[in-house]
Amino acid sequence: MAAVQQVTVLGSTGSIGTQTLDVLALHPERYRVFALTAGSQWTLLAEQCLRWQPRYAVLADEQAAESLRGHLRAAGSQTEVLAGPQAQCQVAAADAVDTVVAAIVGAAGVRPTLAAVDAGKRILLANKEALVVTGALFMDAVKASGAELIPVDSEHSAIFQCLPIGAQRMQGVSRLLLTASGGPFRTLDADALARVTPEQAVQHPNWCMGPKISVDSATLMNKGLELIEACWLFDVTPAQVEVVVHPQSVLHSMVEYDDGSVLAQLGTPDMRTPIACALAWPERIRSGAERLDFTRLTGLHFEAPDEARFPCLRLAREAMQAGGVATAVLNAANEEAVAAFLDRRLDFNGIPAVVEAVLEQTATPRCPDVEAVMAVDALARDVARTLIGERVGAC
Ligand code: NAD
Ligand code: MG
Numbered sequence: 001m002a003a004v005q006q007v008t009v010l011g012s013t014g015s016i017g018t019q020t021l022d023v024l025a026l027h028p029e030r031y032r033v034f035a036l037t038a039g040s041q042w043t044l045l046a047e048q049c050l051r052w053q054p055r056y057a058v059l060a061d062e063q064a065a066e067s068l069r070g071h072l073r074a075a076g077s078q079t080e081v082l083a084g085p086q087a088q089c090q091v092a093a094a095d096a097v098d099t100v101v102a103a104i105v106g107a108a109g110v111r112p113t114l115a116a117v118d119a120g121k122r123i124l125l126a127n128k129e130a131l132v133v134t135g136a137l138f139m140d141a142v143k144a145s146g147a148e149l150i151p152v153d154s155e156h157s158a159i160f161q162c163l164p165i166g167a168q169r170m171q172g173v174s175r176l177l178l179t180a181s182g183g184p185f186r187t188l189d190a191d192a193l194a195r196v197t198p199e200q201a202v203q204h205p206n207w208c209m210g211p212k213i214s215v216d217s218a219t220l221m222n223k224g225l226e227l228i229e230a231c232w233l234f235d236v237t238p239a240q241v242e243v244v245v246h247p248q249s250v251l252h253s254m255v256e257y258d259d260g261s262v263l264a265q266l267g268t269p270d271m272r273t274p275i276a277c278a279l280a281w282p283e284r285i286r287s288g289a290e291r292l293d294f295t296r297l298t299g300l301h302f303e304a305p306d307e308a309r310f311p312c313l314r315l316a317r318e319a320m321q322a323g324g325v326a327t328a329v330l331n332a333a334n335e336e337a338v339a340a341f342l343d344r345r346l347d348f349n350g351i352p353a354v355v356e357a358v359l360e361q362t363a364t365p366r367c368p369d370v371e372a373v374m375a376v377d378a379l380a381r382d383v384a385r386t387l388i389g390e391r392v393g394a395c
Contacts, residue, residue: 011103012036035091042068089115102127120145124278126152150278157274158252158265177254179246183218206249206269224316311352326364329380333358336384
């Protein structure tokens with residue numbers, strides 16, 4: 001087995017971050033925590049610091065960092081507390097770090113994740129938005145630095161596991177079949193969708209996730225972001241990715257080969273499985289997830305997604321086909337629309353409507369660097385906020 005791995009967890013207080021720490025806790029002989037980072041949740045980060053004694057803890061929010069610093073000092077902790085986005089990059093790229101778990105939500109994760117990529121780390125990618133926003137720039141940076149990119153998203157982990165190890169990974173692959181649970185509103189009609197609440201949207205039937213990805217799962221934007229993620233990770237076109245709705249979330253995605261063979265990965269819906277898989281790959285370690293009991297499965301159901309009721313999937317596919325920074329615009333508009341929905345400033349069907357309108361109103365050129373992409377991201381957010389304000393005014 002390899003030497004002890006030093007791990008930075010970006011977004012350690014979130015759903016993926018806490019589950020990552022749960023898996024690390026099962027393997028103290030393999031992993032040490034170098035740094036933990038979060039946005040503003042300093043009380044949970046304080047608990048994590050006292051448990052894990054990392055070298056650094058970072059909060060994006062300066063005030064929260066001050067509170068954490070005082071708390072840890074009083075508890076006699078040696079952990080150094082840093083603040084601000086630049087510090088998140090610093091602990092992702094530090095020489096001592098082997099593995100970075102990219103688990104910040106949204107485009108806020110772009111720069112820290114890219115810092116880890118540029119430093120040639122082993123990156124466990126949960127933060128799909130980072131790849132959706134920067135696309136080709138992200139993958140070029142991976143090639144240039146020799147970073148190792150391993151998916152954590154359950155669907156991409158499944159595909160990754162169904163491909164052979166080695167340089168010829170995609171040889172003979174005809175299609176990737178991305179499964180989707182369909183979310184909590186799979187069977188609702190458009191009128192009923194207009195009335196759903198944030199509380200209903202974050203109640204995912206199979207997975208316990210952060211609020212943003214839960215809403216994305218309900219609109220099917222999550223599957224759209226994952227389609228884009230799959231295109232970059234596995235170097236395929238949108239036409240080579242088919243989305244299949246599978247409400248039980250037992251089969252986590254499939255690879256179809258030219259000879260007609262289809263390989264699938266199965267397991268209980270528990271993110272600790274793909275997290276453990278990514279941490280130890282190509283070795284296998286315990287994750288703590290419940291085992292699949294085939295005798296208790298009551299049937300696996302599959303159906304096509306309904307893009308009329310859930311237009312976000314189509315919008316994401318079209319953005320990927322359009323190229324340039326269209327996927328960054330899609331993501332920025334979606335982040336703003338989801339935040340407005342969670343804040344009750346936008347109805348559920350307003351999310352795809354805002355995303356589509358922002359894509360129509362924003363130029364999506366090819367951008368030479370991340371600065372230029374983030375400038376377009378900021379512009380798209382301005383357009384989205386204006387449109388959301390107008391929709392509220394029209395209600
Ligand atoms: P979450 O909301 O539970 O956690 C997000 C984490 O990011 C928190 O630690 C938060 O403090 C941190 N954060 C938020 N804003 C920040 C900022 N500006 N700067 C620094 N840190 C910030 O989200 P999650 O459900 O854990 O999802 C994280 C990522 O993983 C998302 O990109 C999501 O799409 C992806 N993902 C999640 C799941 C899941 O089951 N939760 C599954 C697959 C992929
Ligand atoms: Mg997923």
